[in-house]
Amino acid sequence: MTFSIVARSGSAFGVAVASKFLAVGAVVPAVAAGAGAVATQAAANLRYRPQGLALLRTGVQPADAVAGLVAADPDRGHRQLGIVGREGPGATYTGEECMDWAGGTAGDGYAVQGNILTGPEVIDAMEAAWLSSPEAPFERRLLAALAAGDGAGGDRRGRQSAALYVASPGAGYGGGSDVACDLRVDDHPDPVGELGRLLDVHELLFGTPDxxxxxxxxxxxxxxxxxxxxxxxxxxxxxxxxxxxxxxxxxxxxxxxxxxxxxxxxxxxxxxxxxxxxxxxxxxxxxx
Known part of the structure; x- marks a missing residue:
């Protein structure tokens, strides 16, 4: 029901996600500065979020974190999961009982995954967009990957919500938190487009001068x-x-x-x- 990217850029970690599901930003993403990012979807297991981040904080590699989480889950066949850590490649998992089309891919500092998609072209487009813009601002790069997936077909049931969550040490408002960006579109006919508008407003209001x-x-x-x-x-x-x-x-x-x-x-x-x-x-x- 969802397509997402988890990624790393320097000391920042983020998740961008869209779905035909109400308020997907309240369910899928978990990010912690200094640790990494997690996306839990399909039949989302919300325990994966704190457990995955805890594993990453202790230095467990993303692939091992994924393996540990799904091994202990009797419903792992219905789960989909993406994790990225402080270094090395991200990791993605798609249970054999996730609804078609479902799958993912991962590389150095990122993982892309989705289920109930129009086809593998959604994942391919997201990965290509991510890899094609290494110099772009991190939030923009995540959004571009999400928009590419949406443009390639996205969730085959339609559109409803999207979210963008980014954390980096001291990047929050006034330096008082690590949350650089936490934007959610909970119910909208064009959630990815609306997320882009919100990011524009966010940058204008909370950006710093050149x-x-x-x-x-x-x-x-x-x-x-x-x-x-x-x-x-x-x-x-x-x-x-x-x-x-x-x-x-x-x-x-x-x-x-x-x-x-x-x-x-x-x-x-x-x-x-x-x-x-x-x-x-x-x-x-x-x-x-």
Whole structure:
């Protein structure tokens, strides 16, 4: 009922998953910074998530973790599982009683798996997309693999939900957690497309500025910004940005062009969602 990729990039681990199943993000993925990632699906065994991560934390290799989990499970014939650890290849398992088409593949730092798919082309497309973009940002690379599987046919029953979960040491909001990205589309006619829109919004709101793109906040630009902030009813740029959830993009004495664009648009919330929607539409039609 599901297709997923578990993968590693440097110190980051992630899972991207889609399914004709309500809120698949609440069931399939488990990720821990410094350990690895697990996807449990088909007749998902939720015990695999904490048990798999515990094994990875102790240094057990993904293939051995998979073998240990399924060996102790009397219903292993109905399970599907993907695991990636701190080093080496990922591992995938498909029980002999999973519904057709079901299968998976694995390589260095990744595993791809799916069941009740239109065919093996779904897995092939996901693997090819993953391998073709080694320099892409990790979240984008995971999403591209998921979108490739969706485009190749995906779940043969249809579409309903998708999720993207990524963890890396200290990558959470304000550095207070390891959760870099936890986005879920629980019930939607185009869940993978909607997941892409959410990732656009996430990057705009919680991304950090490109140091090379920062503008000096002085002279006419400083006057413009001061006037725009005042027109919005705020005493300072800091106060406006805090309300609009753009505080991660503030740099003393400078301004991120992303922040400036939202300020000129009249409000980050409307502007961000418009830009995210436009970006998702452009990608869907082959745009940049």
């Amino acid at each position: 140091p090379e793109a920062l503008l000096e906040l002085s002279g006419e630009l400083e006057d413009e910004v001061r006037g725009l902030v005042a027109a919005r009813g705020y005493a300072s740029l800091d106060l406006w940005a805090g309300v609009e959830n753009l505080e991660n993009r503030l740099v003393p004495g400078k301004i991120d062009p992303v922040v400036l664009a939202q300020l000129r648009d009249g409000g980050a919330h409307d502007g961000i969602h418009d830009r995210a929607r436009d970006g998702a539409r452009d990608r869907a039609h082959g745009g940049a």
